[in-house]
Amino acid sequence: MNSETLNRTAESIAPRALYIEVADRLRRLIQSHAMAPGEWIDEQALASQYGISRTPLREALKVLATEGMVVLKPRRGCYVAQISGGDLEEIYPIMALLEGECAASAARRASDADLADLAALHQRLEDSAAARDVEGFFDANQRFHLLIHHVAGNRRLAQMIDELRAVLKLQRHDSLYLEGRLVASLEEHRVLLAALREHDAESARSAMQRHIESSRRALGG
Amino acid sequence: MNSETLNRTAESIAPRALYIEVADRLRRLIQSHAMAPGEWIDEQALASQYGISRTPLREALKVLATEGMVVLKPRRGCYVAQISGGDLEEIYPIMALLEGECAASAARRASDADLADLAALHQRLEDSAAARDVEGFFDANQRFHLLIHHVAGNRRLAQMIDELRAVLKLQRHDSLYLEGRLVASLEEHRVLLAALREHDAESARSAMQRHIESSRRALGG
DNA sequence: CGGGAGAATACTTTATCCATAATTATGAAT
DNA sequence: ATTCATAATTATGGATAAAGTATTCTCCCG
Secondary structure (H helix, E strand, O other): OOHHHHHHHHHHHOOOOHHHHHHHHHHHHHHOOOOOOOOEEOHHHHHHHHOOOHHHHHHHHHHHHHHOOEEEEOOOEEEEOOOOHHHHHHHHHHHHHHHHHHHHHHHHHOOHHHHHHHHHHHHHHHHHHHOOOHHHHHHHHHHHHHHHHHHHOOHHHHHHHHHHHHHHOOOOOOHHHOOOHHHHHHHHHHHHHHHHHOOOHHHHHHHHHHHHHHHHHHOOO | OOHHHHHHHHHHHOOOOHHHHHHHHHHHHHHOOOOOOOOEEOHHHHHHHHOOOHHHHHHHHHHHHHHOOEEEEOOOEEEEOOOOHHHHHHHHHHHHHHHHHHHHHHHHHOOHHHHHHHHHHHHHHHHHHHOOOHHHHHHHHHHHHHHHHHHHOOHHHHHHHHHHHHHHOOOOOOHHHOOOHHHHHHHHHHHHHHHHHOOOHHHHHHHHHHHHHHHHHHOOO
């Protein structure tokens, strides 16, 4: 049992090229605000920090640029993208549209098991809210949305939403910390869950759209 | 007035990196079906054909891969993406959604000048249809949709639609050649234009959605 | 005759290197 | 003293080379 076998197994599980790995790490770095929007990305420093050459790093940056996470200025280098108010004006209607479609599709397709899972996650939301656990609420909220994407069954739609959400996350999201926003969000989730349970696609769609719109207003968009 | 000013001007006109140029060319190549879906892309041959090194070419391929135009199989090389029936099932609802939103937004925002331009393009559609000029019809149709995107004023939404349409174009689009499809498409455009003229956003949205759905059915989706 | 293993070939992948362009700092001149 | 120009340094972008991995073909053994 040499290392070759291990490598092959590891690769068949994760046949990811280096540039993809790097892109993932950078995405997490940017989303966790370890790198601030507008900040210059030092290719050399980052490459030597990761112990890789600049080539896969540059390829990763090209990918992130097409995703809108970074901006590549010719001969000027790479900068973490910063979104303007105008960008939010454009993105939120799209998000509402896509998430709404996801919710509608999920309402049509949800099995009893799916609904049970959704109810369980919603309970976590309720518990977190009752405990004033904002981080827990945020996490459960994210899982709730991801589960809806999964139930909706449109992987491409889910991926588009994920990319848009990644761009939105470039700016700090402290809306949930605002007084009243957490309970309002909870109430919106209740309405959404009820629509999903009744397999009412259009109610689920509008509930989700209202949910997105109100979270936008909470940000002052 | 030194050369610096001139340089800056020149750069703001054409500051495109080589990989972007290459990506554009490849996009056109793939969309014109000069490269068939599933076909292997020979990096070395293409690089020497363009007189460039493989580095910018590979960067371009990474970009196209994130756009869904090509598929990058680790250690296997790059292939022109081929979309399955399942992909169509996923993409068309998204297209209908996004194009519908575009139409709704355009209906709200269209100025009289915009409506005049749209009417002029629609006339080209009518003329091309009367002359059985399928290529002309196709071209006018494309311009009509692009103009709606422009009037809608959401650049990000338009870009998402463009990328999706590029993926759809991977397969041959001979639906317009089908008997009856051309006149049906024309009638759908008439309804859409009427809704836009009346600034009726929801009618425009549903007209566009029906238009997308029927073009899908024409493909046998 | 068929299957498995090993070797060879070819292509991807990564790293290093070079050139070009831009920006900044310093010096000189007004 | 301030501004402009020039030079130097630094970083990006493109190229080439080397290494590693996967696949395929052939040969040998059962």
